[in-house]
Amino acid sequence: MEDLTEFDVVLDGVGKAFDGHRVVDRVSLSVRRGEFFSLLGPSGCGKSTLLRIVCGFDEPTEGRVLLAGSDVAGVPAHRRDVNLVFQNYALFPHLSVADNVAFGLRMQGVAGDEIERRVRAALEMVRLGAYGGRAPASLSGGEQQRVAIARALVTRPRVVMLDEPLGALDLKLRRGMQEELKRLQRESGLTFVYVTHDQEEALSMSDRIAVMSKGRLEQVGAPREIYERPATRFAAEFIGTANLFDGTAEGASVRTDDGLSLAIADPRSGRVTVVVRPEKLRLGAGKNAVDATVSEVLYAGATSTVILHRDGRKLVYVGAPDGLKSGDKASVGWDPADAAVVA
Amino acid sequence: MRKALGVWTALVLAVLYLPIAVMVVYSFNAAEQVVVWKGFTLDWYRKAFENRAARDAFVQTISIALGSTLLATLVGTSAAVASVRLSFPGKRAFNALVSMPISIPDVLMGLSLFVFFGAIGIGLGRATVILAHATFSAAYVAIVVAARLQGLDRSMELAAQDLGATPFGAFLKVTLPALAPAIAAGAILAFTLSLDDVVITYFTSGPRVTTLPIYLYSRVRFKFTPEINALSTLMLAASVLLVVTSLKLQKPPVGGDKR
Amino acid sequence: MGPGRRGGRGVRPASAEQERRDPARASAGYRLAALWPPLAWMLAFVAAPTLIIAAYSFFTRDDLGRPAPAFVLDAWRSALSRDHLALFWRSAWVAAVSTALCLAIAYPVAYFIAGGGRWKNALLALVVLPFWTNFLARTTAMQMILVRVLGPEFHSPAAVIAGLVYSYLPFMVLPLYVSIEKVPKRLLEAAADLGASPARSFWSVTVPLTAPGIAAGCVLVFIPCFGAFVTPALLGSPREQLLGTQIAVAYRANVPVASALSMTMMAAVLVLLAIYYRVKKTDGIV
Numbered sequence: 001m002e003d004l005t006e007f008d009v010v011l012d013g014v015g016k017a018f019d020g021h022r023v024v025d026r027v028s029l030s031v032r033r034g035e036f037f038s039l040l041g042p043s044g045c046g047k048s049t050l051l052r053i054v055c056g057f058d059e060p061t062e063g064r065v066l067l068a069g070s071d072v073a074g075v076p077a078h079r080r081d082v083n084l085v086f087q088n089y090a091l092f093p094h095l096s097v098a099d100n101v102a103f104g105l106r107m108q109g110v111a112g113d114e115i116e117r118r119v120r121a122a123l124e125m126v127r128l129g130a131y132g133g134r135a136p137a138s139l140s141g142g143e144q145q146r147v148a149i150a151r152a153l154v155t156r157p158r159v160v161m162l163d164e165p166l167g168a169l170d171l172k173l174r175r176g177m178q179e180e181l182k183r184l185q186r187e188s189g190l191t192f193v194y195v196t197h198d199q200e201e202a203l204s205m206s207d208r209i210a211v212m213s214k215g216r217l218e219q220v221g222a223p224r225e226i227y228e229r230p231a232t233r234f235a236a237e238f239i240g241t242a243n244l245f246d247g248t249a250e251g252a253s254v255r256t257d258d259g260l261s262l263a264i265a266d267p268r269s270g271r272v273t274v275v276v277r278p279e280k281l282r283l284g285a286g287k288n289a290v291d292a293t294v295s296e297v298l299y300a301g302a303t304s305t306v307i308l309h310r311d312g313r314k315l316v317y318v319g320a321p322d323g324l325k326s327g328d329k330a331s332v333g334w335d336p337a338d339a340a341v342v343a
Numbered sequence: 344m345r346k347a348l349g350v351w352t353a354l355v356l357a358v359l360y361l362p363i364a365v366m367v368v369y370s371f372n373a374a375e376q377v378v379v380w381k382g383f384t385l386d387w388y389r390k391a392f393e394n395r396a397a398r399d400a401f402v403q404t405i406s407i408a409l410g411s412t413l414l415a416t417l418v419g420t421s422a423a424v425a426s427v428r429l430s431f432p433g434k435r436a437f438n439a440l441v442s443m444p445i446s447i448p449d450v451l452m453g454l455s456l457f458v459f460f461g462a463i464g465i466g467l468g469r470a471t472v473i474l475a476h477a478t479f480s481a482a483y484v485a486i487v488v489a490a491r492l493q494g495l496d497r498s499m500e501l502a503a504q505d506l507g508a509t510p511f512g513a514f515l516k517v518t519l520p521a522l523a524p525a526i527a528a529g530a531i532l533a534f535t536l537s538l539d540d541v542v543i544t545y546f547t548s549g550p551r552v553t554t555l556p557i558y559l560y561s562r563v564r565f566k567f568t569p570e571i572n573a574l575s576t577l578m579l580a581a582s583v584l585l586v587v588t589s590l591k592l593q594k595p596p597v598g599g600d601k602r
Numbered sequence: 603m604g605p606g607r608r609g610g611r612g613v614r615p616a617s618a619e620q621e622r623r624d625p626a627r628a629s630a631g632y633r634l635a636a637l638w639p640p641l642a643w644m645l646a647f648v649a650a651p652t653l654i655i656a657a658y659s660f661f662t663r664d665d666l667g668r669p670a671p672a673f674v675l676d677a678w679r680s681a682l683s684r685d686h687l688a689l690f691w692r693s694a695w696v697a698a699v700s701t702a703l704c705l706a707i708a709y710p711v712a713y714f715i716a717g718g719g720r721w722k723n724a725l726l727a728l729v730v731l732p733f734w735t736n737f738l739a740r741t742t743a744m745q746m747i748l749v750r751v752l753g754p755e756f757h758s759p760a761a762v763i764a765g766l767v768y769s770y771l772p773f774m775v776l777p778l779y780v781s782i783e784k785v786p787k788r789l790l791e792a793a794a795d796l797g798a799s800p801a802r803s804f805w806s807v808t809v810p811l812t813a814p815g816i817a818a819g820c821v822l823v824f825i826p827c828f829g830a831f832v833t834p835a836l837l838g839s840p841r842e843q844l845l846g847t848q849i850a851v852a853y854r855a856n857v858p859v860a861s862a863l864s865m866t867m868m869a870a871v872l873v874l875l876a877i878y879y880r881v882k883k884t885d886g887i888v
Contacts, residue, residue, distance in 0.1 A: 103796050446871075454853055454861070
């Protein structure tokens with residue numbers, strides 16, 4: 001048995017089925033101590049169920065969950081050292097902000113003056129130092145969010161789970177909160193498991209990401225790795241924008257379903273998808289070239305996004321627009337090394 | 344934990360229904376005393392039917408219930424409409440006034456009506472009982488109808504007005520029909536309450552009018568005969584039937600509701 | 603629609619538009635039909651009688667016990683005498699104990715039903731049904747049971763309490779159920795997540811959040827228990843009577859005293875109702 005103590009959360013073949021329908025399908029992953037780990041996937045992919053299983057609100061129908069090395073099967077939620085920041089904050093309406101934050105500390109039997117000290121520090125950390133006496137209902141959504149975070153962090157749990165915490169906030173607030181969360185995680189040194197459907201968010205905040213779809217784990221890795229070397233078609237499509245070419249591989253070339261012949265770096269055979277990121281495309285250069293007609297040019301200063309079409313296939317190019325306009329014919333290309341191939 | 348709660352609930356329900364069950368069972372008991380079972384019989388029911396006083400009381404009870412139900416339905420329905428649909432100064436006081444008959448103990452209602460009738464010179468009799476019953480029943484009708492009215496989508500009435508109906512006409516043609524089941528439910532409730540009432544009838548009936556509950560009450564205090572069980576069981580069956588019907592009518596129909 | 607463009611074509615005159623949008627400003631016919639009948643009725647049969655009782659409490663009585671106009675405090679002196687006050691407090695005490703017992707018995711039932719899924723409505727109906735059935739029948743049934751269990755000498759305040767709890771238990775279950783149901787499940791999960799055992803979650807979260815339901819239930823049960831007449835008459839001992847029964851038994855002999863006693867009961871009830879309406883937070887009939 002390998003040394004599991006560097007992992008705060010280990011999921012080993014965890015599955016959950018409702019009425020014969022597998023909502024979570026044998027997921028195995030490990031979260032390292034102190035890392036910012038994201039569970040990323042579209043709604044219905046099982047990430048929320050997985051979160052509830054780790055917190056102890058649901059029991060898995062197969063597999064094991066280990067927290068800090070020990071199996072927590074049968075351990076109820078209130079005895080697990082995991083704190084959850086709920087999607088809708090779940091602040092206690094009958095308690096003040098300070099009492100909300102103090103709740104977990106009171107449950108642990110911490111002494112009164114220490115509670116006061118730690119609550120104050122926690123509220124300062126989320127920049128709500130003066131709000132202790134207020135009622136949760138009198139706060140804005142963003143402020144309530146921060147109280148929920150303070151409440152989860154103040155007891156310094158082994159793992160902090162965050163369930164799409166920024167979903168209800170407007171864009172600007174969300175960007176600001178993302179930076180805040182990253183800072184909080186770094187400063188506190190706690191292990192964060194962040195559940196979201198927003199891939200941009202996950203890419204920008206995480207140390208590692210687990211991509212899920214339909215209850216299965218598609219890929220686990222650092223953001224860069226997932227972006228540049230997606231392991232599955234789903235991962236390629238879900239993360240960022242991608243130009244996808246489905247086809248059959250024979251050795252070092254792929255014959256796509258719509259008649260193109262593309263060169264790939266590592267020879268293989270069978271059905272594959274060639275994945276090329278928009279910024280890897282070049283105009284009029286590259287070993288693989290595709291002729292297409294420009295549909296839209298979305299100007300954005302230094303780089304632009306150019307949408308091209310060829311025989312019903314859409315191509316996305318990001319780079320200097322080179323004077324292209326709608327209706328022009330252009331050739332975009334890439335070298336095999338700049339593309340990823342997924343089976 | 345949930346199991347323990349379930350057991351407790353079952354226990355409570357058993358205790359709630361036990362006396363009723365015992366009463367019903369013993370109304371068929373051939374023995375005079377409560378404690379022994381001597382065989383099934385319908386004698387007590389027969390005796391109850393042959394009992395002249397009981398029959399007269401029954402007739403009184405029904406006629407009073409019919410009269411008071413009619414009045415209660417009219418008063419209660421308009422109180423509900425006024426409360427839910429209109430805004431006017433002193434509305435809170437109005438609502439409190441309408442609910443007062445059921446908020447204060449029966450004894451107070453009874454005594455105050457006794458005194459009132461005496462003060463304005465109306466002799467106690469069937470009419471006074473009808474008026475008294477109508478007063479507290481109206482409050483219940485108001486509650487049932489108001490609950491339904493609040494759940495109705497107001498825009499239906501506005502649509503009717505938009506198409507040319509007067510506000511009152513819209514109310515009559517659109518809202519009232521949708522309200523009909525609730526009004527019926529309220530009416531049945533009023534009827535049941537009138538049927539069962541003891542305290543208020545006690546104060547407002549006077550010597551010449553006896554309703555079935557009053558008759559039972561006077562008999563119960565003297566001597567406990569199984570005939571009383573039979574009468575009580577009959578009244579119980581009637582109440583249950585009426586209440587269940589009323590509840591069924593209160594289930595909102597599909598469509599026409601606020602989403 | 604450009605800025606500064608008010609009125610002009612396309613806008614109907616204000617009053618007609620408002621009339622359509624707000625039936626409250628509609629024709630007087632509507633208002634007359636709905637408001638005045640119940641108002642008149644309630645003023646006549648609820649407000650006026652109460653005022654008359656208040657007045658009578660200051661009258662004297664003639665030889666037949668009927669009230670004779672005057673302004674004396676005899677009736678009040680009697681109503682506030684030691685014997686009558688003992689009655690008052692005994693009734694309050696019996697009502698309080700009955701209410702407390704109802705609360706203790708009903709809360710777990712309401713809690714269970716609130717967690718019940720498909721059976722919620724059926725269970726609620728089962729619990730509430732006895733309350734709506736014939737009251738006298740139930741009390742006589744209760745009497746039967748008590749005779750069987752305790753023998754013919756069962757009459758006592760304890761028997762009265764048993765009868766009252768039996769009668770009004772459903773009345774306590776309903777507001778508790780409504781209140782418990784409203785507690786968001788997420789909050790209980792949050793409490794557990796933060797380390798609260800089920801017991802601590804219950805006392806720290808559920809109970810405070812159901813306080814309005816508890817208060818409402820207690821007020822709704824206390825009042826009829828306090829003013830009970832039939833149940834104490836059938837189940838209570840003649841030497842330890844309650845206020846409601848006393849009023850009902852003695853009113854013909856002395857209307858002014860009965861009126862004064864009623865006023866004391868009314869005062870207590872109105873205080874509790876004021877608390878109830880404050881807690882209830884809505885102003886409607888429902």
